[in-house]
Amino acid sequence: MANVFSSKDMSNASDKKIAVGISSCLLGDSVRFDGGHKRFHFAVDELSDYFEYKQACPEMAIGLPTPRPALRLVKSKENNLRLKFSDGRDGDLTNEMVLFSTAYLNGILNLSGYIVCKNSPSCGLERVRVYDPVGNGNKKSGMGLFTEQLIKRMPWLPVEEDGRLSDPHIRENFIIRVFALHELNELKKNSFNRHSLIEFHARYKLLLLAHSQPLYRELGRFVASNNKWESIDSYFDEYRNKFMNLLKQQATRRNHTNVLMHIQGYFKRYLTSNQRQALSKLILEYRQGIQPLLAPLTLIMHYLSEYPDDYLNNQKYFHPYPQSLRLRYGL
Incomplete structure (x- = not known):
């Protein structure tokens, strides 16, 4: 049996x-x-x-x-x-x-x-x-x-x-949530305090914005109020519920476009006019459904390797799960 x-x-x-x-x-x-x-x-x-x-x-x-x-x-x-x-x-x-x-x-x-x-x-x-x-x-x-x-x-x-x-969108959303919850669970188990949770939240900023801007703002206010909670464990439970509910919202092409444009701003002083135009064109073509998300992301990662930025390098948006799963190829 x-x-x-x-x-x-x-x-x-x-x-x-x-x-x-x-x-x-x-x-x-x-x-x-x-x-x-x-x-x-x-x-x-x-x-x-x-x-x-x-x-x-x-x-x-x-x-x-x-x-x-x-x-x-x-x-x-x-x-x-x-x-x-x-x-x-x-x-x-x-x-x-x-x-x-x-x-x-x-x-x-x-x-x-x-x-x-x-x-x-x-x-x-x-x-x-x-x-x-x-x-x-x-x-x-x-x-x-x-x-x-x-x-x-x-x-x-x-x-x-x-x-x-x-469904490729449901599939990617599920995998993102699994890896994010695993990281949150490991944080709670190994090195959890108010400061480490704030750092965790900061790493997920761009990814959360791609899923829901209104819920991201709501969650941000909740994070800012962490010192009002006497029990850090109760605070963690409530944060986990809100965080996972936010990620459950399906990321949209419009929200991804806004995030990509936000990222683009970090490279303005480094890129030539032609480079800026090339990136803007890819982002526009992604918004129009002509290019997959991977196209502008690949160019951004190339620029990030040339012009490192600590904030962007720490963002889960770029690698929310192992690249070998190849989940963004058709998005």
């Missing part, structure tokens, strides 16, 4: 790998109701160099075998969602799933992300089929019970499903 939930290292992980939860079937384990799996190439073959997976199959964890009758979400007469067998046999697994989820999640609070299985009544993130009490009509309007408990327990955690991660 496959391992139901455990730490799974895909390639001799070091301690520096990021702890990320994942549905066991996405790693290729044959734990699904039909005895199969849904091996997710991006997670197994591309992210395993960076992530140490904490895997779980909630359905097997509550004692179900594989293969097994499929499960479904059913809306009760009281308008609550219940987890039941799709073949109509007696049995309500809702309480067992909630109890397992609560106990399991309490033991893995150090995670920096979670990848769940699309459409699953236990793990799906969105648009999971919800059936009426009779079991006939259904709407794609639910969330898997395990994932629902996951988000309630850790609202700051980046959570995505395999289907949505095929």
Whole structure:
């Protein structure tokens, strides 16, 4: 029988790998109701160099075998969602799933992300089929019970499903959030104080601006008020919630353009007229959708190597995750 939930290292992980939860079937384990799996190439073959997976199959964890009758979400007469067998046999697994989820999640609070299985009544993130009490009509309007408990327990955690991660913008946003939360978690564990948190926030300024300027200004005011909080731990928890909610907002072409133009200003006194025009042209073409984000960024990085700037060199905007993941090539 496959391992139901455990730490799974895909390639001799070091301690520096990021702890990320994942549905066991996405790693290729044959734990699904039909005895199969849904091996997710991006997670197994591309992210395993960076992530140490904490895997779980909630359905097997509550004692179900594989293969097994499929499960479904059913809306009760009281308008609550219940987890039941799709073949109509007696049995309500809702309480067992909630109890397992609560106990399991309490033991893995150090995670920096979670990848769940699309459409699953236990793990799906969105648009999971919800059936009426009779079991006939259904709407794609639910969330898997395990994932629902996951988000309630850790609202700051980046959570995505395999289907949505095929979208390059959603994929990059998820990876940015995972690496940012990992750095924040490491800060809390190793060298956390008010000053170190302010420095952390400063490193993320340009990246945060690319995601939401209004929320960045709001978070900036919160950072400035840190001395009003008696408990530094309570302050950290609130900062984490606000910081991760900001990064969850999808970065836009307009916001990236504003950030690029802001960066351009740092090089005005160094660049020739032709160089300034070349950079301005690339930024304009990016805004118009002609060039990918990588085009102006590459030229800026070239100028930054020639004219170093301590502030820019420390900005996470340029390297929010390892370049080898190649996530900005099509943005």
